[in-house]
Amino acid sequence: MASSARPLALRAACSLRAPRCLRSTAAAARQEQPGDPTRPPPPPHPERGSARGGTGPRGTRRVQPPPPAVDFGDPREAFRSKSSAELVRALVVLRLCALEPLVARSRQLMNLSRKLLGQQLFEKLMKMTFYGQFVAGEDQEAIKPLIQRNRACGVGSMLDYSVEEDLTPEEAERKEMDSCTSASEKETGGAAQREKQYLAHRGFGDRRDRVISARTYFYADETKCDQHMDMFLRCIEASGGSSEDSFSAIKLTALGRPQFLLQFSEVLMKWRKFFHQMAAEQGKAGLAAMETKLEVKKLQETLANLGIATKAESQHWFTGEDLGVSGTVDLLDWNSLIDSRTKLSKLLLIPNMKTGQLEPLLSHFTEEEDLQMKRMLQRMDVLATRALELGVRLMVDAEQTYFQPAISRLTLEMQRKFNMEEAVVFNTFQCYLKEAYDNVTMDVELSRREGWHFGAKLVRGAYMEQEQARAAQVGYEDPLNPTYEETNEMYQRCLDYVLEEIKYSQKIKVMVASHNEDTVTFTIRRMAELGIHPSEKKVYFGQLLGMCDQITFPLGQAGYPVYKYVPYGPVNEVLPYLSRRALENRGFMKRAKRERDLLWRALP
Numbered sequence: 001m002a003s004s005a006r007p008l009a010l011r012a013a014c015s016l017r018a019p020r021c022l023r024s025t026a027a028a029a030r031q032e033q034p035g036d037p038t039r040p041p042p043p044p045h046p047e048r049g050s051a052r053g054g055t056g057p058r059g060t061r062r063v064q065p066p067p068p069a070v071d072f073g074d075p076r077e078a079f080r081s082k083s084s085a086e087l088v089r090a091l092v093v094l095r096l097c098a099l100e101p102l103v104a105r106s107r108q109l110m111n112l113s114r115k116l117l118g119q120q121l122f123e124k125l126m127k128m129t130f131y132g133q134f135v136a137g138e139d140q141e142a143i144k145p146l147i148q149r150n151r152a153c154g155v156g157s158m159l160d161y162s163v164e165e166d167l168t169p170e171e172a173e174r175k176e177m178d179s180c181t182s183a184s185e186k187e188t189g190g191a192a193q194r195e196k197q198y199l200a201h202r203g204f205g206d207r208r209d210r211v212i213s214a215r216t217y218f219y220a221d222e223t224k225c226d227q228h229m230d231m232f233l234r235c236i237e238a239s240g241g242s243s244e245d246s247f248s249a250i251k252l253t254a255l256g257r258p259q260f261l262l263q264f265s266e267v268l269m270k271w272r273k274f275f276h277q278m279a280a281e282q283g284k285a286g287l288a289a290m291e292t293k294l295e296v297k298k299l300q301e302t303l304a305n306l307g308i309a310t311k312a313e314s315q316h317w318f319t320g321e322d323l324g325v326s327g328t329v330d331l332l333d334w335n336s337l338i339d340s341r342t343k344l345s346k347l348l349l350i351p352n353m354k355t356g357q358l359e360p361l362l363s364h365f366t367e368e369e370d371l372q373m374k375r376m377l378q379r380m381d382v383l384a385t386r387a388l389e390l391g392v393r394l395m396v397d398a399e400q401t402y403f404q405p406a407i408s409r410l411t412l413e414m415q416r417k418f419n420m421e422e423a424v425v426f427n428t429f430q431c432y433l434k435e436a437y438d439n440v441t442m443d444v445e446l447s448r449r450e451g452w453h454f455g456a457k458l459v460r461g462a463y464m465e466q467e468q469a470r471a472a473q474v475g476y477e478d479p480l481n482p483t484y485e486e487t488n489e490m491y492q493r494c495l496d497y498v499l500e501e502i503k504y505s506q507k508i509k510v511m512v513a514s515h516n517e518d519t520v521t522f523t524i525r526r527m528a529e530l531g532i533h534p535s536e537k538k539v540y541f542g543q544l545l546g547m548c549d550q551i552t553f554p555l556g557q558a559g560y561p562v563y564k565y566v567p568y569g570p571v572n573e574v575l576p577y578l579s580r581r582a583l584e585n586r587g588f589m590k591r592a593k594r595e596r597d598l599l600w601r602a603l604p
Contacts, residue, residue, distance in 0.1 A: 064533040064535060066528070067533065067534050067535075067558055067559050067560070068557075068558045068559065069558070070524060070554050070555060070558045070560070071554060072517055072520075072521075072550055072551060072554055073550075073594075073598070074554065075550075075598045075599070075601040075602035076602065077553060077554045077557055078549055078550035078551075078553055078554060078598050078602065079549055079550070079553070079598070079599065079602040080153055080553050080557065081149055081150060081152075081153045081155070081549070081553055082549070082602070084603060084604060086132075087599055087602050087603050088603070089128065089129065089132060089133055090133060090546070090549075090599055091596065091599050091600070092129065093129055093130055093133040093546075094133075094595070094596065094599075095596070096129075096582075097581075097582050103582045103583055106578075106579045106582045106583070107575065107576075107579045110126075110575055110578070110579070111575075113125065114572075119572075122571075123571045126571050126578075127571070130578050130581070130582065131571055131574070131578060133546040133581075134544075134545060134546040134547075134567065134577070134578060134581040135162065135545070135567050135568060135569065135574055135577070135578070136545060136566045136567065136568045137568050138568065138569065138570050138571070139568065139569075139570075140234070140238045140568070142568070143159075143566060143568045144242070146566070147242045147566065150556075150564060153553055153556050153557060154553075154555075154556030154557050154558075154559065154560075154562070155552055155553060155556040155562055155563065155564055156245060156246060156247070156561065156562065156563040156564070157239070157242055157246060157247075157563060157564055157566045158239070158246070158247040158248065158249060158395065158542065158563045158564070158565045158566060159235045159238050159239045159242065159246075159248055159566050159568065160215075160235065160248075160249055160565060160566065160567050160568070161231050161234065161235050161567075161568060161569055162215065162567035162568065162569045162574045162577040163231075163569040163570070163573040163574060164215060164216070164573070164574070164576040164577060165217075165218065166573075166575070166576060167218065169206045169209070172205060172206040172207070172208065172216075172218055173202060173205030173206050174205070175218040175219060175220065176200055176205040176206070176207065176218060176219075176258075177200050177202060177205050179218070179219035179257050179258055179259060180199075180200035180258050180259050180262055181200060181259065182259055182263070182366075182369060183366045183368075183369065184366070194266065195266050195269070195270070195476075196474050196475060196476050197266075197269075197401070197402055197471075197474070197476045197479075198262050198263070198265055198266035198269070198402050199262070200262070201470070201473075201474055203473060204466070204469075204470050204473075204474075207400065207466075208576075209466060210465040210466040210469065211462060211463055211465075211466050211580075214397070214399070214462040214463065214580075215251065215577065216253075217251060217253045217254040219253075219256075219257050219258055222372065222375060225254065225255055225256055225375070225376070225379065226379070228254035228255060229254075229255060229379045229382060229383065232248070232250045232254070232383055233382070233383065233386055235248045235249075236248045236383065236386050236387050236390060236392050236394070237386070237390065239390070239392045240390030240391060240392045244391070245391075245393075245537065245561070246391075246392050246393070247392065247393045247394075247395050247426075247511075247563060248387065248392050248393070248394060248395065249394075249395040249396075249397055249565070250383060250394060250395070250396055250397065251396075251397045251399065252376070252380070252396065252399070252403075252406075252407050252410065252411075253399055253403065255376050255379040255380060256372060256373070256375060256376025256379065257369070257372045257373075257376070258403065259369070260369070260372065260373045260376060260406070261403040261406040261407065262402060262403065262406075264405070264406035264409070264410075265402055265403060265404065265405040265406040265407075268335075268405040268406065268409055269405055271334070271335070272331070272335075275292075275294070275331055275334045276292070278294055278299060278302055279292050279294060281298075281302060282294060282295060282298055282299075288437075288438060288441070289331050289435075289438035289441065289442055290330065290331070290332075290438070290441050290442060290445055292330065292331060293328040293329065293330050294328060294329050294330075294334075295327065295328055296318065296327055296328060296329060297327075299314070299329065300314045300315065317337055323336065323337075331442060332442060332445060332446050332449070377410070380410065380414060381414075381417075384414050384417070384418045384424065384425055385418075387418075387424055387425075388418055388424050393423065393424060393425075393426055393455065394414075394424060394425050394426065395426045395428065395457055395511075396411045396414075396425065396426065396427055396428060397428055398428035398429070398430045398459065398461070398462075399463075400463050400466070400467065401433065401463075401467055401479045401480075404430070408427055408439065408443075411425060411427040412427065412443065412446070415427065415447070415452055415453075415454070415455070416450065416452055419447075419452040419453040419454070419455065420451070420452050420453070421453070422453055423453040423454065423455030423507075423508075423509045424453075424455070425455060426455035426456060426457050426509075426511065427443065427455070427456055427457070428456070428457045428458075428459060429456055429457070429458055429459070429494060430459055430460070430461040430462075431458060431459065431460050431461065431487055431490045431491035431494055432460055432461035432464055432480045432481055432487040432490070433461070433479055433480060433481070433490075434479060434480065434481055435479070436490050436494055437490060437493055437494055437497070440456065440494045440497060440498065441497060443456070444497075444498070444501055444508065447507065447508075448505070448507075451507075452507070453507040453508070453509070454501075454507060454508045454509070455508075455509050455510075456498065456509075456510050456511070457510070457511040457513050457542070458491060458494055458495055458498070458510060458511070458512055458513060458514075459513045459514075460487055460488075460491055460514070461480070461487070464480060467479065467480055468480060488516075488519075491514075491519065492519070492522060495510070495512065495519075495522070495523060495526075496526060498510045499523070499526050499527065499530055499532065499539070500530065502530070502532055502538050502539065503530040503531065503532060508538065509537075509538050509539070509540070510538070510539055510540070511539075511540040511541070511542050511563075512539065512540065512541050512542070513541075513542040513543075514541075514542075514543075515543055515544070515547060515548045515551065517548075517550075517551055517594075520541060520551055520555070523539065523541070524560070527539060534558070534559045534560040534561065535559065537561050539560075539561070540561045540562065540563060541555050541560060541561070541562040541563070542562070542563045542564075542565060543562075543563075543564060543565070544564070544565045544581075545564045545565060545566050545567060546581065547581075548595070550594070550595055550598050552564060
């Protein structure tokens with residue numbers, strides 16, 4: 001064990017050599033010589049974009065040889081891509097991440113080190129430790145060796161330029177409050193009529209607070225949003241040149257004024273709540289979202305009694321959208337009534353159940369605010385168009401719950417446009433949400449009805465502590481599952497549903513973004529039970545660079561599509577990212593004895 005081993009520094013000095021993936025190239029080539037009876041033929045890989053990849057005539061699945069077994073306990077497979085020096089660095093850095101006082105003051109310590117050592121020595125120290133562990137390099141050229149090395153081990157890359165604006169908490173709060181409040185609310189104080197959850201609150205103005213694993217953008221002006229778009233475009237272009245079947249991630253709060261996301265989220269949630277209130281009146285409370293159906297005649301009576309629309313008017317809505325033909329409407333039908341194609345949202349009033357008064361569904365936008373909203377949509381369109389041209393999948397990251405309904409809806413609109421031939425745009429579903437299963441099932445059903453390809457990334461969620469504190473302090477129902485165990489159950493429920501759908505559909509793909517070995521093992525087992533072969537490239541796996549290599553690389557070696565989230569950027573400008581990685585690993589490494597043991601065993 002560690003106590004009887006040579007000192008870490010001596011091990012590193014004595015064993016600097018190339019990673020085993022590259023050293024074994026000749027051996028791998030010998031194994032692949034024709035006529036080698038010990039090596040099974042590689043499984044056929046479907047062409048990218050084929051609607052029938054992995055299937056035979058009439059959509060039946062081809063008989064595939066079973067994939068190799070995945071052993072997460074084999075240190076040679078787990079750290080095949082690492083040199084001995086990199087193994088030592090991982091042990092040192094991840095051990096430091098478990099030291100609470102050090103991690104809690106990581107930003108201050110990094111700033112102090114820079115002052116004491118000077119810029120040049122500080123950068124060398126960071127590249128030998130935290131930066132070298134969690135960041136791939138300073139620019140697109142510098143990261144190429146790591147990308148190529150990972151690719152040789154069957155691991156793809158999801159590039160992210162991780163430069164962040166280094167704001168003080170006061171600066172962040174001021175920017176947030178200014179960009180999340182509309183001009184009319186500033187003039188008239190109309191925020192009193194808004195739902196508390198969808199208002200900016202000064203105590204939570206710094207959205208970085210209590211968030212350890214997600215990058216945060218603050219709105220400055222439209223020029224800054226254009227710069228963010230250009231940055232995302234460079235990542236998409238770098239991803240397209242780095243490997244086939246690559247991904248690139250974007251955040252919508254980087255592309256526009258967050259006020260629009262807040263207000264649109266409120267509209268969507270009010271409309272959804274109104275549907276469920278009417279369902280309760282029809283005796284259908286408590287059903288799953290896709291099982292809840294309103295009887296059209298009763299619905300028309302309710303709308304007329306509330307003074308929202310006469311029977312003739314509501315009949316026009318339904319017939320105009322070809323809804324209610326069966327005598328019922330479900331939540332997807334209901335949502336289509338506020339689709340941008342119908343413009344009904346500008347006219348609709350809904351009742352405030354507390355006051356009994358009718359209120360407009362949408363607040364009035366000024367001309368400038370309307371332009372800002374349109375520019376956000378245009379930037380999204382530019383990014384998705386470029387991703388489609390380069391064969392890159394675009395992953396739209398999830399954000400706080402008060403932004404997320406709008407983010408999901410805008411992502412859905414991009415999927416409708418760009419996912420007709422294959423899954424180009426992927427939405428992210430946070431499984432710590434109580435409504436996660438409803439969100440997943442509704443989007444899958446909508447994609448089936450409309451004929452586009454469904455692409456999803458499943459995560460547990462990055463904003464748990466902040467979301468729970470905000471709900472308690474501001475005074476609204478906590479939108480999250482109350483325990484970690486219930487979040488795990490929700491993740492598995494959503495994942496199992498999507499895997500079942502993949503079995504019967506060629507238009508569904510999912511990324512299992514998880515560092516949880518049990519989740520990955522469950523996914524592999526269910527894929528085998530459902531006959532989903534890794535070569536079909538319907539199920540992907542994803543982990544962060546510098547974390548959980550014992551999961552990533554065995555998956556890649558066994559032929560499963562797996563990706564590392566690869567951050568890059570200049571040392572000084574990724575310090576906020578490095579601080580978050582240290583904080584995230586603080587909790588992770590306390591329970592990661594298995595990974596530490598594997599790292600020790602991997603050392604020669």
